[in-house]
Amino acid sequence: MIETKIKATVRDVQDFPKPGITFKDITPILKDHGLCTEIAAALAEQLNGLKIDVVAGIESRGFLFGPALAQLLKVPFVPIRKAGKLPYKTIQESYALEYGEATIEVHEDALLSGQRVLIHDDLLATGGTVVAASKLIEKLGAEVAGYSFVISLDFLKGAERLSPYTDQVFSMAAYE
Numbered sequence: 241m242i243e244t245k246i247k248a249t250v251r252d253v254q255d256f257p258k259p260g261i262t263f264k265d266i267t268p269i270l271k272d273h274g275l276c277t278e279i280a281a282a283l284a285e286q287l288n289g290l291k292i293d294v295v296a297g298i299e300s301r302g303f304l305f306g307p308a309l310a311q312l313l314k315v316p317f318v319p320i321r322k323a324g325k326l327p328y329k330t331i332q333e334s335y336a337l338e339y340g341e342a343t344i345e346v347h348e349d350a351l352l353s354g355q356r357v358l359i360h361d362d363l364l365a366t367g368g369t370v371v372a373a374s375k376l377i378e379k380l381g382a383e384v385a386g387y388s389f390v391i392s393l394d395f396l397k398g399a400e401r402l403s404p405y406t407d408q409v410f411s412m413a414a415y416e
């Protein structure tokens with residue numbers, strides 16, 4: 241089962257990037273090309289036919305499987321990046337981190353009005369990042385059709401923050 245394989249391969253790094261955080265390091269997954277192929281296929285399959293026009297991936301680990309997922313779904317991939325990285329005109333959204341603030345951006349012409357967007361990242365924690373990404377998508381007149389994660393830390397209840405957008409939240413390896 242893919243969930244068992246992912247959990248057996250991810251490496252827990254204690255106290256990174258700060259004391260008290262157990263970081264889920266997915267680099268051991270990236271060393272296993274067979275598992276990467278399986279994960280990309282399973283990310284597409286778990287959508288269960290949900291209609292998606294665009295996959296939007298979040299910098300930086302949302303860029304690892306997001307483009308592969310978009311190719312399998314035969315739809316465009318749109319990068320959502322940290323402030324100051326995208327070269328063309330952007331719109332921005334800031335959100336609170338545990339300490340301080342972060343800002344993410346998307347190109348102002350990245351989406352068409354009414355497009356159904358799947359937001360993808362490697363991991364769902366508190367949900368703050370994907371809520372900010374959802375706001376960017378709605379600012380461009382598009383719609384959040386679903387959320388796709390390789391891993392979710394369900395004990396942090398991030399999915400509850402996504403319910404105003406959609407209940408279509410997909411994760412392949414959930415930590416209760």
Ligand code: AMP
Pocket residue numbers: 261262263264265298299300301361362363364365366367368369370398
């Ligand atoms: P959040 O906004 O709290 O849902 O955090 C999600 C973002 O932070 C994702 O881009 C994750 O890659 C990263 N992240 C948060 N917590 C962890 C963790 N425990 N292990 C690995 N990545 C994490």
